[in-house]
Amino acid sequence: MRKAMVAGNWKMNGSLVSNELLVNTILKGADKLLTDSVDVVLCPPNVYLSQICELLKNSSVMCGVQNISLHQSDGAHTGEVNARMMKEFGTKYVIVGHSERRANQFESDADVLSKIKHALQYQMIPIFCVGETLDQRESGRIEVVISDQVLSVLDGLTEKEASEIVVAYEPVWAIGTGLTASPDQAQEVHRYIRSLFSSRYGQELAEKVRILYGGSVNAANASDLFKMKDIDGGLVGGASLKADEFLGICRSSTNLVVSD
Numbered sequence: 113m114r115k116a117m118v119a120g121n122w123k124m125n126g127s128l129v130s131n132e133l134l135v136n137t138i139l140k141g142a143d144k145l146l147t148d149s150v151d152v153v154l155c156p157p158n159v160y161l162s163q164i165c166e167l168l169k170n171s172s173v174m175c176g177v178q179n180i181s182l183h184q185s186d187g188a189h190t191g192e193v194n195a196r197m198m199k200e201f202g203t204k205y206v207i208v209g210h211s212e213r214r215a216n217q218f219e220s221d222a223d224v225l226s227k228i229k230h231a232l233q234y235q236m237i238p239i240f241c242v243g244e245t246l247d248q249r250e251s252g253r254i255e256v257v258i259s260d261q262v263l264s265v266l267d268g269l270t271e272k273e274a275s276e277i278v279v280a281y282e283p284v285w286a287i288g289t290g291l292t293a294s295p296d297q298a299q300e301v302h303r304y305i306r307s308l309f310s311s312r313y314g315q316e317l318a319e320k321v322r323i324l325y326g327g328s329v330n331a332a333n334a335s336d337l338f339k340m341k342d343i344d345g346g347l348v349g350g351a352s353l354k355a356d357e358f359l360g361i362c363r364s365s366t367n368l369v370v371s372d
């Protein structure tokens with residue numbers, strides 16, 4: 113059975129004061145009943161990692177990061193932070209291949225694969241993001257784009273590594289736009305992603321992989337999305353900066369329809 117998961121990607125937002133208020137309010141609402149049924153993860157900007165990990169220390173809410181360096185070894189890489197350093201703070205998850213980094217930092221599929229491998233080497237779970245642009249969707253290329261992104265990673269992973277990652281389907285046109293994919297549109301792509309895992313590694317492994325949806329998720333639309341068979345939770349941007357919205361999304365995910 114797949115455990116639901118909701119991860120908040122704070123992107124480049126926050127301050128020492130606002131973070132403390134946000135995390136403490138989330139912690140008040142994220143009781144054991146909730147975190148027993150959904151993995152709740154907060155991914156702040158790196159500079160706040162120490163603060164957030166400290167605030168989360170005795171809770172069942174987990175900490176993640178938004179990126180790790182492509183450079184695995186310590187050394188002369190000005191401005192970079194590697195997986196080993198993140199892990200020292202107790203970081204459990206790392207977002208890899210987000211469309212904003214693919215577009216703005218020119219991260220390639222090969223970079224994404226390297227980062228996934230670095231993360232796994234330090235026992236961090238990668239949240240591997242894929243998704244098509246509006247142009248790609250409208251020109252009927254969703255499956256080509258998604259399979260290129262997914263297979264370029266699966267081709268470089270062992271079966272064990274593939275079983276350890278989380279996938280996030282984030283249609284680029286739905287990120288930060290208020291345009292959410294409909295539950296049916298999202299389910300269709302999630303089912304396709306799972307079928308790619310299944311063709312490569314068999315149904316049993318594919319059924320264990322968690323596939324999150326991201327793109328304008330909020331407390332009002334989350335439960336309809338999370339009811340879909342292959343949607344196992346969410347990767348949330350804007351709404352993760354508001355405690356009530358984020359907790360509402362986490363609660364919706366506990367209604368997940370999961371397979372045995």
Ligand SMILES: O=C(CO)COP(=O)(O)O
Nearest residue numbers: 121287288327328349350
């Ligand atoms: O990019 C996202 C999460 O990684 C989604 O962002 P929004 O929820 O703000 O659309």
